[in-house]
Amino acid sequence: xxxxxRKVGIEAAAVLASAVLFWVPLYFxxxxxxxxxxxxxxMSLKWPAKIQLWQNIKDVVAFRDHMLLxxxxxSSALTVLSLAAMVVVCSMAAxxxxxxxxxATPWISFFVLAGLxxxxxxxxxxxxxxxxxxxxxxxxxxxxxxxxxxxxxxxLYRGFMAAIPRDIDEAAVVDGYGGYRLFFTIIFPLLKPVTxxxxxxxxxxxxxxxxxxxxxxxxxxxxxxxxxxxxxxxQFISQWNLxxxxxxxxxxxxxxxxxxxxxxxxxxxxxxxxKG
Amino acid sequence: MTKVFKRIYTYKFLLPAAIVxxxxxxxxxxxxxFFSLTRWTLQDWDFIGLQNFRTFFEEPSLxxxxxxxxxxxxxxxxxxxxxxxxxxxxxxxxxRTKSYLRSVVFFPTLVSTIxxxxxxxxxxxxxxxxxxxxxxxxxxxxxxxxxxxxxxxLSVAFVDIxxxxxxxxxxxxxxxxxxxxxxxxxxxxxxxxAWNKFxxxxxPLSRPATNAVIILSFIGGLRSFDLIxxxxxxxxxxxxxxxxxxxxxxxxxxxxxxxxxxxxILFLFVTAIVYPLSRYLTRTEVDL
Numbered sequence: 001x002x003x004x005x006r007k008v009g010i011e012a013a014a015v016l017a018s019a020v021l022f023w024v025p026l027y028f029x030x031x032x033x034x035x036x037x038x039x040x041x042x043m044s045l046k047w048p049a050k051i052q053l054w055q056n057i058k059d060v061v062a063f064r065d066h067m068l069l070x071x072x073x074x075s076s077a078l079t080v081l082s083l084a085a086m087v088v089v090c091s092m093a094a095x096x097x098x099x100x101x102x103x104a105t106p107w108i109s110f111f112v113l114a115g116l117x118x119x120x121x122x123x124x125x126x127x128x129x130x131x132x133x134x135x136x137x138x139x140x141x142x143x144x145x146x147x148x149x150x151x152x153x154x155x156l157y158r159g160f161m162a163a164i165p166r167d168i169d170e171a172a173v174v175d176g177y178g179g180y181r182l183f184f185t186i187i188f189p190l191l192k193p194v195t196x197x198x199x200x201x202x203x204x205x206x207x208x209x210x211x212x213x214x215x216x217x218x219x220x221x222x223x224x225x226x227x228x229x230x231x232x233x234x235q236f237i238s239q240w241n242l243x244x245x246x247x248x249x250x251x252x253x254x255x256x257x258x259x260x261x262x263x264x265x266x267x268x269x270x271x272x273x274x275k276g
Numbered sequence: 277m278t279k280v281f282k283r284i285y286t287y288k289f290l291l292p293a294a295i296v297x298x299x300x301x302x303x304x305x306x307x308x309x310f311f312s313l314t315r316w317t318l319q320d321w322d323f324i325g326l327q328n329f330r331t332f333f334e335e336p337s338l339x340x341x342x343x344x345x346x347x348x349x350x351x352x353x354x355x356x357x358x359x360x361x362x363x364x365x366x367x368x369x370x371x372r373t374k375s376y377l378r379s380v381v382f383f384p385t386l387v388s389t390i391x392x393x394x395x396x397x398x399x400x401x402x403x404x405x406x407x408x409x410x411x412x413x414x415x416x417x418x419x420x421x422x423x424x425x426x427x428x429x430l431s432v433a434f435v436d437i438x439x440x441x442x443x444x445x446x447x448x449x450x451x452x453x454x455x456x457x458x459x460x461x462x463x464x465x466x467x468x469x470a471w472n473k474f475x476x477x478x479x480p481l482s483r484p485a486t487n488a489v490i491i492l493s494f495i496g497g498l499r500s501f502d503l504i505x506x507x508x509x510x511x512x513x514x515x516x517x518x519x520x521x522x523x524x525x526x527x528x529x530x531x532x533x534x535x536x537x538x539x540x541i542l543f544l545f546v547t548a549i550v551y552p553l554s555r556y557l558t559r560t561e562v563d564l
Contacts, residue, residue: 011371018380021438028406029395043404093293100285108290115301117550119499121308121539122523123532127318128304147300150293169284179284208388210502215527229390230506240398247391254386262379265386269443270450 029251032244040241056245060232068228068246075225077138078213079206082145083199086153089146090198091191094157095183099169115151120144122215129216141217145206153198156268160194161187197268200261204254225250305543312537321533328537337514338522341538344429345518345545348504349497351433356444356493357486359437364448364485365478378449382442389439393506396435397422422508425515432507432516436500444489451485452478487557491550498546519545 134140314321400421408418501520510517526535
């Protein structure tokens with residue numbers, strides 16, 4: 001009996017600790033976003049005298065000629081385009097890398113996996129993008145996201161593809177299928193579960209990406225949601241309420257993904273790391 | 277492999293990915309070794325030998341980056357292992373609030389790093405911040421978390437751990453769940469207690485998960501930029517400057533050659549530490 005009591009006690013303590021460590025910061029963001037500028041400046045957890053969340057949202061959206069709307073548009077475009085390119089390009093690459101065995105394949109694997117460790121060389125990347133006239137463009141940034149996400153996606157796709165029997169390929173070849181038809185009509189549909197995992201995890205990663213847009217997508221029109229947050233910190237020095245409204249708004253998309261795809265996200269992140 | 281399959285698994289499938297990867301990643305990485313030896317304006321370069329590296333190792337505001345990068349990576353990755361393992365053990369046990377707690381611990385992983393950095397730097401405000409207000413209630417005068425050069429780096433590291441422990445935890449949960457049931461049964465027959473279970477079964481047999489957490493968080497820690505930049509911008513002074521933030525500062529200042537030298541150093545740093553570390557860790561792994 002006393003052991004059970006102790007167990008319940010530990011669990012209650014854990015729930016309490018989770019509330020302090022994780023709910024308090026979230027609550028802090030929420031109440032600050034609902035306050036007036038004056039109230040927000042005391043940085044407390046106090047409930048606002050008057051809730052003006054809607055007013056704050058309107059203010060932060062209207063700020064600097066609706067910069068936030070442009071940022072949301074850019075971030076969404078970046079996420080969708082990068083994901084589309086990444087899924088197609090990486091699954092095709094993984095197909096050959098997993099199926100084909102010849103002298104070159106170990107080298108290819110080596111160079112791709114090295115990308116998981118090596119930090120990207122920033123200024124030379126800017127130089128390359130500039131040479132091919134893609135610096136400060138959405139296309140350039142999409143290519144950067146694809147190139148940097150490639151090793152991780154290939155690793156996931158290859159792991160999953162190893163479980164798809166080769167007999168399928170052989171049967172298809174006997175039926176007169178070529179490589180493209182085999183891949184796009186048979187193999188790619190079978191990859192759906194891992195494709196879903198990649199889409200959800202990479203969507204969060206790209207939407208939340210700060211460093212790459214900061215370096216490769218500068219310019220006043222080229223703004224992403226993470227960059228607005230960063231730019232607003234210096235401009236909203238006395239308007240914490242608006243800054244936190246921005247935080248709240250840009251946390252909503254990942255939050256929605258989290259609510260719907262919690263299991264998928266966890267699965268993607270763990271298989272990727274343990275097998276790697 | 278037969279001729280037919282050579283044609284089926286054609287390298288054409290690899291081509292689009294290879295082009296993007298080579299142009300955007302491999303070429304810049306290779307070129308960084310050359311440009312790190314130059315004074316560089318993007319249009320034009322002067323070859324100056326190892327001058328940039330010399331600057332990096334002589335200028336105190338730059339050398340501090342090495343120390344900070346190492347401390348930051350070591351602290352965050354070791355704490356993520358400790359807390360991740362403990363949480364992993366706790367959250368695979370028989371508790372009722374399991375799925376709630378798992379979700380709560382994991383959620384910060386998905387929140388934007390910049391948002392986390394901004395929120396925490398407010399909570400760590402020396403006088404008005406929540407942290408010191410709470411400590412004041414207990415009669416303790418809290419330190420200036422981000423303003424005191426002695427603890428600023430650790431304060432940022434704390435936030436990094438807060439944000440990243442969820443990922444470490446789910447990796448440990450996967451590792452612990454993969455331990456075959458026989459081991460637990462054997463322990464029961466031998467009459468082991470909870471401590472034996474933890475120390476003699478879970479710790480050694482979740483080594484693949486431990487290694488994954490160490491490697492992942494070490495690489496992440498060495499490359500860390502956005503959290504530090506959003507919380508302290510490397511300050512106060514240079515107290516929280518790491519190699520990645522120095523690269524950004526040099527880039528902003530237009531010192532492209534120097535920034536690239538920083539990149540090369542970071543590259544060598546990461547591979548020199550991570551490669552032997554992962555070799556060592558996988559060699560000492562036990563088979564299930």
